[in-house]
Amino acid sequence: MRPVRRLFATALVASGTLLAGSTAAAAVPAHPVRHHPVATAAARTASPTVRPHGVSSSAGAGFQVAGAGTARQAHASWVQPWVDCSTNGSVAFWVGLDGMSSNDPNTVQIGTQVDCSNGNARYYGFYTLPGGTKVTFGSVIPEDNMEASIVPVANAAPGPVLMNYQLVLGDLTQSWRQQYVENISPAGQSAEAMVSAGTGAGTPLARFGYNAFTAVTLNNAPLSAGSPAGTAVTLNDPAGGTAQPTALSPNGNFGVSYGSTADVTGRVMTAVQGGIPRNQLVNNWTPGGSGYLGQTILRNTSPSLVILPDGGWEEAIMTAYKTLVIIGSDYTTNTGVPLAGGSSPSLAVAADGTLEVAFEGPNGHLMIYTPSSGGTTDLGLPMVGSSTPSIAALNSGGFEIAYVANTGQLAFTGAAGSYVSGNYVRGGTNPSLAPEVVSGYVYAFQGTDGYLYQGSSSLGALNQQIPLAGGTSPSIAWLSGGAETAFEQSNGQIGWSGIYSGSGPASVGSSSPSITADPDGFRIAYQSTGFQLAFYDRIYGTVGTSLGMAGTGTSASAAG
Known part of the structure; x- marks a missing residue:
């Protein structure tokens, strides 16, 4: 097996900025009107x-x-x-x-x-x-x-x-x-x-x-x-x-x-919406460098990234034209499927490589897209406007989705069951879902009282008594010994709670972190106060990069 952890650690130790080989790109111009011209004479x-x-x-x-x-x-x-x-x-x-x-x-x-x-x-x-x-x-x-x-x-x-x-x-x-x-x-x-x-x-x-x-x-x-x-x-x-x-x-x-494929692909990756001068462009970071992905992204939305079982990768993006694009090693297509403005897609991959994307459609319903079939399914479940669902592949098989119903309540649908919970989610925030090691799932969200809540498919949600920054959403992952949640606290600092608990670097504010498991525990990707992608690693602490992120309202997506 490729030493993924060592690859990331080497970048942390060897580079203060972690951005070897990056290239600048201009801001995306005003969107051209999409049209269907008659083929012109050659x-x-x-x-x-x-x-x-x-x-x-x-x-x-x-x-x-x-x-x-x-x-x-x-x-x-x-x-x-x-x-x-x-x-x-x-x-x-x-x-x-x-x-x-x-x-x-x-x-x-x-x-x-x-x-x-x-x-x-x-x-x-x-x-x-x-x-x-x-x-x-x-x-x-x-x-x-x-x-x-x-x-x-x-x-x-x-x-x-x-x-x-x-x-x-x-x-x-x-x-x-x-x-x-x-x-x-x-x-x-x-x-x-x-x-x-x-x-x-x-x-x-x-x-x-x-x-x-x-x-x-x-x-x-x-x-x-x-x-x-x-x-x-x-x-x-x-x-x-x-x-x-x-x-x-x-x-x-x-x-x-x-440039180099190491700039945008690898077994350890993070995807972001780039900041000035690369706003409205998807940028990938790897331990080998960073580069933009050649695709636009709608302002104030975030990409969703997964590493595939075969070692490849895939990303789901809402483009500047408000359509869903899948890009990566195994599938690449502009689906032409429209998304609700202000909503980001959520992508998950099963152990057999099956991909599924969850998103809010323009009719306000929860929808899924399956790249292998190219099919879109309207689940007929109304969501609160401009919200983002969270999808996870369960270890027992199938997918489960957490979303905010149009009543403001946290709801679930998928292989592990469908129901609307009695918990209410704070406006402008979204839930996070991750699979447990054997079966079921864990989840986290910000309640209407501004506190962090964490629960599982077998237990109800519990108030963790940790106040979160308004407009931010937690991110949950399953580590080798249990669940871990990353979040921005009300004081603007990145925090984590679960197997490990602590408080770390300051975030830019109103930008949600992304947590992923690694062999030494966990790694958190977040937006620093300098509007740049940064990481908090359980072993190596805080490390910054020079990759700019697009202001508040966007989040990193880390995988691997």
């Missing part, structure tokens, strides 16, 4: 191809499969990242053939491109053909679900002969699809799914954060974590910028991160 130019990466890793990052003259197909899906255009540059997300040799005249590509100029971004579709012809078309918006493919449609016998290829780019969110049939002759030496700098030699790679490729098939076969056929390629752009692919997930998906 503009055919003699521009250079989007630079194919070479085996020297000088111009692309992703995975490729060698074809030895037979590579004829490529397909992938992704959620269009929001690109930081605080500096000039360009970035393209694409599938292609013969992109493994720099300046290969046979290169064929199709995907999306983002050009940054003087702080402005232009998002669009493109494809390139052998000989350097480039075709641009369409209008793309960050967080759109994209799908690209290249397939032969006639005369597909192996060999360098002319044949018809169908190139398709679809924007599933805006409901447009561009399809082209070209009579071309790629050499069939490789098939790729890649991120690269998007315009000619000398263009720096734009800061795209992170992009997850899903449903990848190269040369008519899915990528496999156990197959030697897929080769990972890391980009070191001579004009500026680096990018690195993650390892393949068990289902053959992978991500590409600007």
